[in-house]
Amino acid sequence: MHIEKCNIALYISHMEKTNWIGFDLGGTKMLALAFDEKFKELGRSRRKTKANEGMKAGLGRIVETIEETLTEAKVSKESIAGIGIGVPGPLDHREGVIIDAPNLGWKDVPLKKTLAKAFECDVVVVNDVDAGVYGEYSFGAAQGAHCALGVFPGTGIGAGCVYRGQLIQGSVNSCMELGHIPVLPEGPICGCGKRGCLEAVASRLAISAAVAAEAFRGHGPTILRECGTDISNIRSKALAQSIAAGEKAVEDIVRQAARWLGRGVATAMNLFAPDIVVLGGGLVEAMPELYIEEVKKSATAIAMPAYAGMVRFTKAKLGDDATAMGAAAWARAEVRSVS
Amino acid sequence: MHIEKCNIALYISHMEKTNWIGFDLGGTKMLALAFDEKFKELGRSRRKTKANEGMKAGLGRIVETIEETLTEAKVSKESIAGIGIGVPGPLDHREGVIIDAPNLGWKDVPLKKTLAKAFECDVVVVNDVDAGVYGEYSFGAAQGAHCALGVFPGTGIGAGCVYRGQLIQGSVNSCMELGHIPVLPEGPICGCGKRGCLEAVASRLAISAAVAAEAFRGHGPTILRECGTDISNIRSKALAQSIAAGEKAVEDIVRQAARWLGRGVATAMNLFAPDIVVLGGGLVEAMPELYIEEVKKSATAIAMPAYAGMVRFTKAKLGDDATAMGAAAWARAEVRSVS
Numbered sequence: 001m002h003i004e005k006c007n008i009a010l011y012i013s014h015m016e017k018t019n020w021i022g023f024d025l026g027g028t029k030m031l032a033l034a035f036d037e038k039f040k041e042l043g044r045s046r047r048k049t050k051a052n053e054g055m056k057a058g059l060g061r062i063v064e065t066i067e068e069t070l071t072e073a074k075v076s077k078e079s080i081a082g083i084g085i086g087v088p089g090p091l092d093h094r095e096g097v098i099i100d101a102p103n104l105g106w107k108d109v110p111l112k113k114t115l116a117k118a119f120e121c122d123v124v125v126v127n128d129v130d131a132g133v134y135g136e137y138s139f140g141a142a143q144g145a146h147c148a149l150g151v152f153p154g155t156g157i158g159a160g161c162v163y164r165g166q167l168i169q170g171s172v173n174s175c176m177e178l179g180h181i182p183v184l185p186e187g188p189i190c191g192c193g194k195r196g197c198l199e200a201v202a203s204r205l206a207i208s209a210a211v212a213a214e215a216f217r218g219h220g221p222t223i224l225r226e227c228g229t230d231i232s233n234i235r236s237k238a239l240a241q242s243i244a245a246g247e248k249a250v251e252d253i254v255r256q257a258a259r260w261l262g263r264g265v266a267t268a269m270n271l272f273a274p275d276i277v278v279l280g281g282g283l284v285e286a287m288p289e290l291y292i293e294e295v296k297k298s299a300t301a302i303a304m305p306a307y308a309g310m311v312r313f314t315k316a317k318l319g320d321d322a323t324a325m326g327a328a329a330w331a332r333a334e335v336r337s338v339s
Numbered sequence: 340m341h342i343e344k345c346n347i348a349l350y351i352s353h354m355e356k357t358n359w360i361g362f363d364l365g366g367t368k369m370l371a372l373a374f375d376e377k378f379k380e381l382g383r384s385r386r387k388t389k390a391n392e393g394m395k396a397g398l399g400r401i402v403e404t405i406e407e408t409l410t411e412a413k414v415s416k417e418s419i420a421g422i423g424i425g426v427p428g429p430l431d432h433r434e435g436v437i438i439d440a441p442n443l444g445w446k447d448v449p450l451k452k453t454l455a456k457a458f459e460c461d462v463v464v465v466n467d468v469d470a471g472v473y474g475e476y477s478f479g480a481a482q483g484a485h486c487a488l489g490v491f492p493g494t495g496i497g498a499g500c501v502y503r504g505q506l507i508q509g510s511v512n513s514c515m516e517l518g519h520i521p522v523l524p525e526g527p528i529c530g531c532g533k534r535g536c537l538e539a540v541a542s543r544l545a546i547s548a549a550v551a552a553e554a555f556r557g558h559g560p561t562i563l564r565e566c567g568t569d570i571s572n573i574r575s576k577a578l579a580q581s582i583a584a585g586e587k588a589v590e591d592i593v594r595q596a597a598r599w600l601g602r603g604v605a606t607a608m609n610l611f612a613p614d615i616v617v618l619g620g621g622l623v624e625a626m627p628e629l630y631i632e633e634v635k636k637s638a639t640a641i642a643m644p645a646y647a648g649m650v651r652f653t654k655a656k657l658g659d660d661a662t663a664m665g666a667a668a669w670a671r672a673e674v675r676s677v678s
Contacts, residue, residue, distance in 0.1 A: 090645055146509070146510035147509070166502075168610075168611065170485070170486070170611075170646070171485035171486070171614055172649070173646075175609070175611055177609040177646075180609050180643055181610070182606060185602075263521055266520075267521060268610065270514070270520050271507075271514060271517065271610060273508075273510070273512065302521055304519055304531065306429055306512055307516075310511070
């Protein structure tokens with residue numbers, strides 16, 4: 001009788017651990033999503049990150065945001081099979097620690113320990129861009145790919161790769177730093193301190209700097225009127241508006257940056273032979289047609305013909321949910337590969 | 340009684356299939372190796388490829404070479420668990436066909452079908468460089484790596500990557516064409532028809548062309564005496580001899596090519612974060628210290644510090660046996676993943 005009771009308890013406990021939590025820790029916002037075992041969304045919660053209140057307060061807000069989501073989803077803590085959390089900056093995915101998150105101002109953030117203690121479940125910490133690409137692979141534009149390359153040009157250039165269902169990661173940290181591959185010897189300075197990285201010629205920051213100069217010269221009246229010549233104000237939407245208004249100087253700069261991006265994509269194509277390239281991020285969302293056209297044209301002209309002929313270029317589908325969704329799915333993949 | 344007999348027969352047949360054959364199909368030579376279940380070498384056989392006698396004759400020679408190896412190894416056909424064969428040129432690894440092998444002059448070579456018919460076992464066809472890198476991962480310089488990058492500069496530049504025990508391959512073909520990543524916009528013409536590929540500035544062919552010009556100018560007397568100014572004669576050993584004789588112009592050219600190679604390696608480091616980079620091939624074997632020093636210096640200066648700090652540069656260990664050994668080991672990995 002005693003044994004039977006135990007078995008039933010074990011059975012119930014096993015049956016109950018069917019929900020997955022995905023979390024996106026961004027510089028300004030945090031987003032938690034709750035899923036059932038079939039990855040149907042059960043609830044969501046979003047808060048401001050308020051990173052300036054410090055790491056301890058921030059960790060508290062993360063826990064509260066997840067608790068709020070559980071309440072909304074009518075999901076008990078005991079039913080969580082695992083939490084996946086997508087984070088910026090260099091991390092140690094074995095230990096589940098963010099080593100340094102410059103845009104949060106936090107260091108050595110013990111995410112895995114904190115969340116495992118609060119929710120008593122498996123916790124997987126993953127780079128936010130990697131999580132986004134895994135999200136597109138699992139639920140979005142790259143489903144069924146043998147090899148999916150995701151590229152997200154914005155202020156920087158994020159990228160990730162899912163190869164045969166696995167995220168390509170370093171043994172400790174994330175990798176796929178496509179934004180920092182060298183593309184132009186003695187090229188412009190990059191945020192990383194080196195010269196001629198892809199990011200230095202193809203990011204939104206590189207575009208904005210060149211556009212500000214053209215606006216100063218009188219070649220982008222819409223930009224000058226809407227944004228002035230402060231590059232902080234020249235965002236993707238303003239670039240799209242200027243191009244729509246027929247400002248050729250701005251269009252030339254954006255197209256050239258997209259061609260550089262295509263060069264970086266060609267490099268990755270020659271190494272990975274992806275069957276799908278997913279493009280997303282601020283610039284692509286503002287100008288999807290221009291970006292997909294230019295990147296495709298440039299990448300297929302530069303990559304080896306065998307790889308150029310087998311790849312499909314497509315726009316990301318999941319938008320702001322990609323990282324949280326992918327983080328939850330990656331947590332499931334990682335937890336299952338261990339158990 | 341009947342059933343028992345069957346079971347015993349099945350049991351024996353299963354027990355006997357413990358030997359693996361590795362094969363390296365080169366442009367001038369072919370090599371077969373036979374292994375026991377612990378990958379102890381039991382026998383080997385080497386023949387000239389004689390590709391000019393045609394594909395049919397060539398396939399016959401491959402079968403004979405394997406049969407010869409079996410005889411030497413005292414291994415029966417029935418005991419072969421699988422054959423792995425490393426081949427040049429674009430291939431279809433699902434179908435086991437070499438699509439085009441320019442250095443053999445053969446097209447649509449039905450290797451898998453031919454060998455499966457002759458030896459009644461599983462056959463795995465794999466790119467020769469990939470097989471070599473998998474050999475180094477399984478038995479040589481890259482054992483235990485989370486991610487091993489192999490780079491082999493010679494007439495061209497071969498490369499392969501083993502990530503978490505898996506060879507990175509396209510869904511149909513091989514990939515990791517490091518020799519054809521674009522490194523210099525508007526750079527010299529490459530064998531692939533494009534400009535500024537890594538191979539166009541860092542291969543032995545690129546070095547030989549530059550060295551021939553210097554020899555013509557009187558800056559490489561050893562080269563001029565030993566090889567003349569015909570680039571076909573300027574091989575890796577002659578380059579090493581010239582450098583040993585103190586010919587600075589030649590040394591400068593080789594070091595610059597090695598630095599370009601380091602730039603290509605840095606690109607792969609930023610994407611894969613390998614923990615081991617294995618260098619091999621003609622140039623490295625002729626000048627191992629120069630190559631490892633220059634490639635390491637250049638790659639670690641260009642790659643992101645987080646990746647530069649975790650990688651070890653080392654020389655390939657298996658020499659001419661790498662491809663055949665790796666092909667056999669990869670056949671085992673592939674056959675086991677299916678069964």
